[in-house]
Amino acid sequence: MKLYTAKLAPNPRRVHMFLAEKGLLDQIERVELDLATQTKIPDHLGRNPLGLVPVLELDDGRFLTESRAICSYLEHMHPEPNLMGQTPEERAFIEMFDRRVEWGVLLPLANWVRHGHPGLGVLEKPQIADFAEASSQKAKAAMVWLDEDLAGRDYVAGNRFTIADITAFCALEFARLVKFKPWESHPNIARWRDQVKARPSADVG
């Protein structure tokens, strides 16, 4: 298997952290692509018509894209430690929590960064300042329910670490580009983030 990636971007980082939790990060060949010059070209569009990373090339030559789908495949191939649910019912609930932070936290934060950070202008054309501002408001509102959610349990999806923690953690790490540090004002997010940040998989390498 070969992973086409850009490790500082939030979605590739989700897959890296997932691989690290599985003990697989150094067992898969990784090809770092420059997001500004190497993803919207024919070579990469042949791997993913959307021109995005990450892309996992399987040994039979097929290309699997979309971070969460790649994780689903890896979870099947390497079931331990379990990160996506032991039973179909648990898998549905973890999927719920993963999507909740993906759409409710990562999406507004990514929109804030992509439309608001001068350095991201090469990727997001046109950058729209009003949309960056509206996204920042949505992201800040999301911290309220995330903090309340985390008051009642250790991790995003319950009392153990799962893929949903990876998604939420990578989202907050990306938002450091706009100096957003919700852990400074939300105690449950702070406690949860400290736990996740202490894991070896949190180190982007």
Place this chain on the structure above:
Amino acid sequence: MKLYTAKLAPNPRRVHMFLAEKGLLDQIERVELDLATQTKIPDHLGRNPLGLVPVLELDDGRFLTESRAICSYLEHMHPEPNLMGQTPEERAFIEMFDRRVEWGVLLPLANWVRHGHPGLGVLEKPQIADFAEASSQKAKAAMVWLDEDLAGRDYVAGNRFTIADITAFCALEFARLVKFKPWESHPNIARWRDQVKARPSADVG
């Protein structure tokens, strides 16, 4: 089980169509909520802290949210007809295609509608005209790869109908609000859409 929903919105419609394909639509109690007045209130925030529909209330009182997670649960409870993959590997590839149309087609189309249609101002505050325009450009660009993808196979994820067709179809149906009709200029989308539209599950009821 009880489904809190708003059948004309694209995400609830995905679950309705999924249920209809399973022959379950009339077997689950449905509670229609008004998106402008009945979803951001304490009653519903207790079901989903994000104040969104659909929400599936299970018989044990738990609330399952997020359209695709609800479908994962229903697929487990009612495996036939299979809509999300027979094997873990097929499930990962169908998840890839479902996410590809969700993020690459539904998201820009929904942003176009929510930021561009006067009637959606009650849900999207503030509406940002420049972002509606940028989203419309992304959606139109997405139609190029979707049409090319569909040139090589009957359905979005391969040669049989799956959840990915439901996501793509519901996205295009929602975009009719801004009079976007990509099937008029993209022959493979037109052929695919005709097939999907002929299914009884395509009728929103």
